[in-house]
Amino acid sequence: MIKKITESLKKQNLSGWQIRWARKKSHQSFIALTQLECRRMVETEACVISIYKKKPAGKLGMASFKITPANLENFEKEFERALFAAGLVNNQPFELPDQPGKLSGVLLHEDGLGEDTLAACEERIRAAVAMEKQVRLSAAEFFVDEIESRLMNHKGLDVSQMETLLQTEFILLARAGERENEYINRTTRRFLKDFDLEAEIAQSSRFARDATAAALPRTGNFPVVLSDEPLDQLFNPLVARASARLKYNKMMNMDLGGSVVDAGPLKGDGITLWSNGGIDRAVGSTRFDTYGTPLGRVCLIENNILKTYLADKRYADYLSVPVTGELGNIEVGEGSVPFKSLLDFSRGNGKTVYHLQAFSAFEPNAITGAFSAEIRAGYEITPNGTRPVKGGSVSGVLQRDLLDCRLSKERVQRERVLAPQGILFSNLTIAGN
């Protein structure tokens, strides 16, 4: 399929083209309670072809189309349609990259994963749940994916990679008297040795059990430690402030050297943030981005100051800034305080601290930095003791609240984030009782 498409594109009068090909094989299983409900196998293959055509007044026409084995015979028709579409749009020109030097050897693929992995995971999860008191399995899904991809363009760039993904979503139920609560766990890893189902079950069981005794938090402004799930999304507004795409599209107005937080005295730790596509086995790692740019580690924000725009080849050309490639993993520098001392904050000053670890949906607005989310798993820590909380919400504005925060010195590798294990915000709004 690739050969036929490449040969066809070479014959066309284009100023550029790019082919992104991917073949995916996925083994999936779905368990309801403890019984197998469904087992699936999925095989797909597709090419996304982008074509570029120079236009008068220095503009660039561009369009994309998708070809699968099922519609390969429609290539000519789809190409003509895309060519016509490219003739209609007027964009600022940019250059596709040349063949890069040596790509990184970042570990993305584990040999031997497949259908047998599913059966082993099913057994592991049943065994792990059986070890837990008060807890039973409601459902579990497993996906074992192998993805082979290749990227080529008219300038001779030709790069490829193999990757594996292991994904699970499981739901645990915990009962105490008449009350039953659930906890949903979603975990994705690339390698089996990182797919620690037993540890995930242990932590999720604790959340599920504690939820049966949880109460609403109090209403007011409190110090809050965020750890675990919210780390996955917390830094997105900072990445948005570094985005060359948003800058070019006038949705963000950040200049290099500017502060990514609001004006005001910095009372705690500053944030240093990298895009890092080279962390072995991490889900956000990749050898190259959408345009074929090799991904490494690049500092975007240093001590709250924007140092570098996150720019793929297109937006780097548009803004005349260095090409960093697209976002890999978000890496955030550590602080100087042990994680445990963040949680012990209340003991020193008599204040109540909330330690929040999971939400219904924690998705800070990338543009405004505002966040509000319903609490699913957390603890109220006072000098008199700790109690679980669930329900109610936490709210804040990241750019404002980062002016007074403490980062733990321990870091954790999550799917796409390598970050301090916990962050203490001195003053977030809690809405509860």
Added chain:
Amino acid sequence: MADRNLKDQLSELVAHLEKTVPYAAALHKQKSGTRVSVNRVQESVDPEDPSEGLVVTLWNGQNFYEYATNKWTWTDLKSTLTGLAKLSLKSLDKNQPAKPVDPGTPLEKDFQTAFEIDPNARSLKEKLDLARDRMNKALAAGPNVANAISVLGDTTSEDVFVNRAKRMSQRITRVDAILVVFVADGQRMGEVHNGVSKNGGLEKAVISDEEITKMVADAAVLAKAERLAPGLYDVVTDPEWSGIIAHECFGHGMETDLYVRQRALSRSYIGKPVASSIVNMFDDPSLIDEAGGFFFDDEGQPSSRTHIIKDGVLQRGLTDLASANALNLTRSANGRRESFARKAYARMTNTFFDNGRHSAAEIIASVEKGLYLRHATNGMEDPQAWGIQVEGLWAEEIKQGKLTGKVYSPVIMTGFVPELLKSISMVGNDRWISGLGMCGKGHKEWVKNTTGGPHLKMKARLA
């Protein structure tokens, strides 16, 4: 309409597989269309996420097995599936009873949505000009409009479903007109999105000039808005916000695959009051003009209306084939897939609160002190503990029955579902359905659906 040859080949395949397993079905899904997107610095005209593929379902008497692919020859497919059918029998637990699957009432029919203006009859240039015109109106509608994204999309989905009782096809055309405006206030940015998504032709892809002007004005207000003090408030929700409450409270909680997994508290409340007696709620894929509408679901069940809450009393759930079969429930048409490559689950379609008898003006006038909620953005369910979260951008102060213009943003509503629904004291007569949303099962399996309702008055915890 559907290729008769494809139906014949799928029928032959199903008949062949049912020599080995008690039930087999095949679904061929194809999607194509165009998406035009423009803003003040960029333009694109691309296919609307095209896909084409086949999924074959086997039932061995106890479990489902599926094979999905977008590359096959009929010979290879038959061979692969014959092997899978035989393999599936090896997993049968001889200590457990086998159970049949009902293939449904025999039906051979081709369905198609109606439209006045066929999207395929309009040139790409006409669509691009329409999107550009809408963007230019937004950019000119205020002094500080930083950018506006205007999207015009059309999608044609073609499904062919075959089992031993049914040979059906459906062709559904949907149009989307979406506008997002960004208004700057120094370093702060106000963002508002709006638009329309409906099954049908381009005649429905309309955003009026008045609506564009209002969006820009709202975004300018949001750029300056302050946060709300947390507390329990009297609130009036607009139809968009009401719709997300419907979706999150007893939409997800009524999906019966959650019943099989014993993670929906609602199962024990069927026939019991869960809301104020003036509340009625439906899920209805047979509203074919709405973006969540279809003629049959991804498991071949013809669409029909489900009355979820009747006069405040919980009625019945939304089924997929697996859960209906496991629980011996009458099927509803809610077995839906993100694509041919994904599993079917019990999913909502067009989900909404029904009309009551009050006008929106009467409802707002009845509030002594409270907030008017608009611009809902998203929500999340908790079917086992009945928690709910709805987020939005706009909470406008109401004092002595009048809107004061003081706006807080963003705002989050949280609460206990029965408490929230039982607090509903007025129901509007202005039901409106929004098709802009997509719905996930948890955080994946995205399908198009709609949410809606009239204005509602209730008490809610906000922050």
